[in-house]
Amino acid sequence: MLALALGQPIVLGIVQGAAFGLMAIGLVLIYKSSRVFNFAAGEFATLGAFAYYLSKDKVPVPIAAVIGVVVGIVAGLLTERLVVRPLANRPKVTVLVATAATAITIIAVQFLAGATGKTFAVPALWKGTLPFRILGLYVSYQQLIVLLALALAGGALALFFSQTDLGLATLATSQEPTASRLMGIRVNRVAMLTWGLAGGLGGLAGVLLSPTLGNFTPAYGTTDLLTQSFTAAVLGGMTSVPGAFVGGLALGLVQNLAQFNISSDTLPGAQFVAVLVVLVIVLLVRPTGILGKEA
Amino acid sequence: MTATLERPTEDEPEGSRPSPVEGRRFRPTPGGWAGRAAVPVGLLLIALWYTHHFSQGRSDILASGLVIAVGALSLNVLVGYVGQISLGHQAFIGIGSFTASYVIGQSGQSFYVGLLAGAAVGGLQAILLGLIALRVRGLYFALVTLSWGAVAENCIFRLKGFTGGGEGANASRPGGFITDRAFLVMCALVLTVVLLIDWRLVSTKAGRAFQAIRESPQVAANYGINVRLYTLYAFAVAGVYAGIAGALYASRRITVQAGDFTFASIALTYLIVTVVGGLRRRGGIVLFSLFYVLGGEYLPGWVRGLPLPGTLKANAGYLVQAISGVLAIVTLIFQPEGLGTFTAPMGRWLKGERFALGHGGAGAEGVDARP
Amino acid sequence: MPVLEASDVSIRFGGVQALTDVTLRVDEYEIVGLIGPNGAGKTTIFNCITGFYRPQRGKVTFKGVDVSDVGPHDRSAMGMGRTFQNVGLVKTETVLDNMLTAQHAAIDYSPLAGIVGSPTTFGAERRLRQRADALLEILHLGHLRDRPVAGLPYGVLKRVEIATALATDPDLLLLDEPGSGLGPEEADKLGDELLGLRHEFDLTIVMIEHHVPLVVRICDYVYCLNFGQLLTEGKPLEVRNHPEVVAAYLGEEAPEAEAEAERLEAAHLATEMRAADTGEVGV
Numbered sequence: 001m002l003a004l005a006l007g008q009p010i011v012l013g014i015v016q017g018a019a020f021g022l023m024a025i026g027l028v029l030i031y032k033s034s035r036v037f038n039f040a041a042g043e044f045a046t047l048g049a050f051a052y053y054l055s056k057d058k059v060p061v062p063i064a065a066v067i068g069v070v071v072g073i074v075a076g077l078l079t080e081r082l083v084v085r086p087l088a089n090r091p092k093v094t095v096l097v098a099t100a101a102t103a104i105t106i107i108a109v110q111f112l113a114g115a116t117g118k119t120f121a122v123p124a125l126w127k128g129t130l131p132f133r134i135l136g137l138y139v140s141y142q143q144l145i146v147l148l149a150l151a152l153a154g155g156a157l158a159l160f161f162s163q164t165d166l167g168l169a170t171l172a173t174s175q176e177p178t179a180s181r182l183m184g185i186r187v188n189r190v191a192m193l194t195w196g197l198a199g200g201l202g203g204l205a206g207v208l209l210s211p212t213l214g215n216f217t218p219a220y221g222t223t224d225l226l227t228q229s230f231t232a233a234v235l236g237g238m239t240s241v242p243g244a245f246v247g248g249l250a251l252g253l254v255q256n257l258a259q260f261n262i263s264s265d266t267l268p269g270a271q272f273v274a275v276l277v278v279l280v281i282v283l284l285v286r287p288t289g290i291l292g293k294e295a
Numbered sequence: 296m297t298a299t300l301e302r303p304t305e306d307e308p309e310g311s312r313p314s315p316v317e318g319r320r321f322r323p324t325p326g327g328w329a330g331r332a333a334v335p336v337g338l339l340l341i342a343l344w345y346t347h348h349f350s351q352g353r354s355d356i357l358a359s360g361l362v363i364a365v366g367a368l369s370l371n372v373l374v375g376y377v378g379q380i381s382l383g384h385q386a387f388i389g390i391g392s393f394t395a396s397y398v399i400g401q402s403g404q405s406f407y408v409g410l411l412a413g414a415a416v417g418g419l420q421a422i423l424l425g426l427i428a429l430r431v432r433g434l435y436f437a438l439v440t441l442s443w444g445a446v447a448e449n450c451i452f453r454l455k456g457f458t459g460g461g462e463g464a465n466a467s468r469p470g471g472f473i474t475d476r477a478f479l480v481m482c483a484l485v486l487t488v489v490l491l492i493d494w495r496l497v498s499t500k501a502g503r504a505f506q507a508i509r510e511s512p513q514v515a516a517n518y519g520i521n522v523r524l525y526t527l528y529a530f531a532v533a534g535v536y537a538g539i540a541g542a543l544y545a546s547r548r549i550t551v552q553a554g555d556f557t558f559a560s561i562a563l564t565y566l567i568v569t570v571v572g573g574l575r576r577r578g579g580i581v582l583f584s585l586f587y588v589l590g591g592e593y594l595p596g597w598v599r600g601l602p603l604p605g606t607l608k609a610n611a612g613y614l615v616q617a618i619s620g621v622l623a624i625v626t627l628i629f630q631p632e633g634l635g636t637f638t639a640p641m642g643r644w645l646k647g648e649r650f651a652l653g654h655g656g657a658g659a660e661g662v663d664a665r666p
Numbered sequence: 667m668p669v670l671e672a673s674d675v676s677i678r679f680g681g682v683q684a685l686t687d688v689t690l691r692v693d694e695y696e697i698v699g700l701i702g703p704n705g706a707g708k709t710t711i712f713n714c715i716t717g718f719y720r721p722q723r724g725k726v727t728f729k730g731v732d733v734s735d736v737g738p739h740d741r742s743a744m745g746m747g748r749t750f751q752n753v754g755l756v757k758t759e760t761v762l763d764n765m766l767t768a769q770h771a772a773i774d775y776s777p778l779a780g781i782v783g784s785p786t787t788f789g790a791e792r793r794l795r796q797r798a799d800a801l802l803e804i805l806h807l808g809h810l811r812d813r814p815v816a817g818l819p820y821g822v823l824k825r826v827e828i829a830t831a832l833a834t835d836p837d838l839l840l841l842d843e844p845g846s847g848l849g850p851e852e853a854d855k856l857g858d859e860l861l862g863l864r865h866e867f868d869l870t871i872v873m874i875e876h877h878v879p880l881v882v883r884i885c886d887y888v889y890c891l892n893f894g895q896l897l898t899e900g901k902p903l904e905v906r907n908h909p910e911v912v913a914a915y916l917g918e919e920a921p922e923a924e925a926e927a928e929r930l931e932a933a934h935l936a937t938e939m940r941a942a943d944t945g946e947v948g949v
Contacts, residue, residue, distance in 0.1 A: 037437065086628045094627055097627060101566075111610055112617055227438075227442050230438050265455075276443060279438060284431065
């Protein structure tokens with residue numbers, strides 16, 4: 001019984017946390033390269049999930065998943081080109097408002113297409129569960145895939161930023177935009193790269209997480225992922241890819257432990273309260289995050 | 296560097312146009328005054344014709360626009376005046392709404408008591424948030440508001456004792472303002488009071504302090520302004536406006552539910568109305584609030600006549616949201632003053648100046664609070 | 667009686683000691699000059715005096731009151747008026763609005779009375795305007811009254827800033843490089859003007875200034891800072907001819923240490939405000 005009481009939130013928390021981590025890495029990438037807070041990120045995930053849902057019956061499921069990720073990438077690139085780049089020299093708060101406006105536009109388009117009030121059932125990439133229990137729970141392959149995706153994405157990006165020229169160039173752009181331009185780094189290309197990557201990560205989070213719950217609702221990336229992913233990124237210091245990775249997992253755990261242990265009769269929406277508490281405490285006590293370096 | 300201690304006129308920057316002080320010497324002819332007076336009278340007549348000639352529902356649509364206007368003016372205080380972003384305005388509006396309906400519905404007080412209670416509690420929650428804003432600035436604070444909105448939406452508004460849980464809470468309308476037509480008048484009265492307060496706010500001590508703080512807290516402190524106190528003051532004012540908007544919202548709908556106050560339906564919508572209307576542009580904000588609700592009412596009808604896919608026609612009610620979202624992005628990129636570009640010169644003309652587009656004066660920089 | 671006394675003020679930013687035991691004393695009706703090479707800590711001591719920085723050691727006394735724990739806005743209200751090196755004005759406001767904003771502490775109605783439109787506020791606002799106009803006339807800025815600050819030339823802004831500092835009704839005026847960007851003749855005129863203002867408003871003035879002739883002409887006393895320490899002090903001519911002062915100014919060609927100090931200081935300020943990466947400034 002005890003194993004179940006703790007096991008369920010832990011397993012679910014880690015899986016959800018992995019999705020938060022994926023999105024948080026995207027937020028961190030964009031913040032690192034252009035100091036922008038991207039409030040459209042949640043809808044990149046929703047669009048990915050919708051693309052997956054719409055193509056699942058027409059093509060094999062893994063290809064549908066790839067389509068979901070590609071749609072996320074396209075959404076990221078379009079946002080960069082149409083919304084963020086024209087505002088390049090404006091205050092970051094302006095850009096933030098513009099990404100929020102992008103989010104509501106995407107949400108409104110979903111409603112226009114008739115998604116209001118519906119839930120969309122999505123299949124797992126790989127059906128079935130592990131043949132043994134972990135913490136008293138059967139763990140599905142889909143849940144493992146989410147974790148694996150986070151580990152792969154986190155690892156690959158960490159390598160990318162420390163080992164490749166383009167990765168180093170991205171970091172240079174974030175720290176010294178003018179100097180980087182003088183040194184021949186194409187700032188626009190770096191921006192496209194980061195927004196594309198972030199969009200793809202968002203799409204991936206949407207494609208992978210929605211099947212673990214069985215379905216998703218319109219705008220779910222914004223309502224269920226955005227606040228949590230941002231908090232995860234802040235927890236990790238906002239500029240650290242490994243930090244976002246760890247922050248995502250930590251937040252998934254916190255949220256699920258709160259949700260499972262506090263009944264909704266006592267305090268409805270306890271998971272959201274937990275996120276707010278974590279966010280405010282981190283910002284007030286340790287603004288550099290758990291893994292962030294001192295500025 | 297030009298000589299600055301010479302006789303002043305020599306170092307005028309190039310391309311300078313007549314300053315507004317010269318413009319102010321202009322006095323309209325009696326006919327000019329009559330023309331100016333005709334505009335508000337005409338608008339009032341159109342509104343009366345619109346509401347009396349048609350069903351009660353038309354009044355309700357306009358009333359909902361006026362409620363949005365009050366809520367957007369609240370956001371304008373934060374984003375426009377002190378440069379603090381709020382992405383959790385569903386909390387501001389909803390808390391005012393549920394407080395009012397609690398006071399009216401469950402405690403049996405009058406609408407007016409409910410309105411005051413909504414304003415007070417709205418102000419208090421905003422001050423609490425403001426205390427965090429003193430420590431956490433800029434983009435990070437936007438996250439706190441986002442999270443606060445999510446907590447309000449999923450936790451506070453679902454507390455059974457406060458909001459009636461899923462069933463919702465009731466807030467009856469005041470005597471004499473029961474019908475939709477009469478309640479529109481109530482909304483217009485309240486909006487007028489809020490507009491007057493806002494006008495005095497920006498024309499006096501507090502408003503100037505806000506603008507200095509928005510641009511440079513350091514300069515503000517150097518001018519003798521208590522930055523922390525006035526930041527909190529701005530939050531309190533924004534919270535009070537939002538509480539008022541919430542109370543009106545409750546009585547207009549009569550029953551309110553948690554689902555009425557979501558991130559997309561309130562926080563993002565009001566933000567967009569504020570941006571497209573024009574930050575620090577009261578007239579533009581009120582105007583776009585009305586466009587927003589009228590668009591929501593009439594666009595679907597027009598769209599149904601067009602050769603478009605069926606689902607799009609069936610859900611055309613959301614068209615205004617989509618268009619407004621795009622408009623907001625376009626506004627931010629091309630026209631930071633929003634609709635204020637057109638309403639501000641109108642306003643100056645009505646006050647007896649020459650009509651001239653362009654002179655934005657202070658505050659023409661849109662969201663770009665800090666250079 | 668000294669109007670201002672800073673005693674043993676020390677402050678460090680990260681690993682850099684920006685000020686070490688700096689002691690200044692400014693008497694009533696004095697004009698005191700503060701000179702020294704770039705990065706010597708002149709603006710830093712201004713920030714300690716006006717309360718934007720809190721020194722780790724030492725204290726600041728203003729008009730006989732220890733103001734070490736008093737915030738910058740209260741020090742302004744107590745009678746410290748200040749200008750900034752890079753122009754501290756609200757750029758989106760007009761000159762007149764800046765003058766009105768700067769009189770904040772002197773406004774006797776409450777902010778609440780302001781927003782409910784209490785009748786007294788209209789009269790008070792009219793008086794603020796009259797005082798602003800009078801000050802602008804004195805500084806020959808009346809014709810710029812309704813111009814937005816953004817877009818005015820740098821030299822004009824420096825003068826507008828002096829006007830706003832006067833609008834805060836100061837007893838002590840702290841000027842950060844009032845003569846920067848001026849030619850010798852204009853600096854001379856500025857000197858006359860400052861002497862006139864001192865007389866008219868009964869001011870005590872501390873000014874950071876690089877124009878040595880201006881300093882020599884109008885200052886009663888001069889402090890020279892170098893590497894965050896007091897190098898020497900005394901009558902203007904004595905200080906100017908002091909061999910170490912001459913050496914310090916000659917040594918200005920190798921200011922790497924100072925540049926580093928300035929960089930660290932900026933970084934410190936940025937982290938303190940936690941707004942470095944949001945493109946904002948805070949207190």
